[in-house]
Amino acid sequence: MKYLIQVGMVVREREPGRRRDHYRAHQSSWFDAVASNLNVFERFEAGAGDGVEVFGAGTPVGDRLDEVRRFFAFLREEVPLLLAKWEAQNADQNAGRKGPGTS
Known part of the structure; x- marks a missing residue:
């Protein structure tokens, strides 16, 4: 707890x-927790990018860090879209539960 x-x-x-x-x-605590931690993706992306600069692109370590950087860039772009999609889908389902003539 x-x-x-x-x-x-x-x-x-x-x-x-x-x-x-x-x-x-x-x-909506679980939703809020995910939405409020989106900056974590940016920090991982930036840190991995710094690592690529330190170890060099084309080196084994640099290549792994670049993959980490690209992965977190992907998450940073996609997760907000997924959250918006969820909000729309959830709102539609909640509206359908209320039924006609109810508020």
Whole structure:
């Protein structure tokens, strides 16, 4: 629970006058956690790019680091598109559950 609280996926609450803690997961906490960590891809991409410069392109280490750089560049571009696609799909499904004439 401590980790989930640290990453913002769960919040600890206590009713006034009570000693027992209650834990509540945010409705979209997993989505928010992914969306808020997109800069991690940039950091890995940049770090691998620096490594290519240090070890040199065309060397075994440089080639592996370039693959890492390209992979995180790919994720950095694709994950936001996937998140947007998920939001649209989820909104459509949620709207369909409400049914006609309901709000």
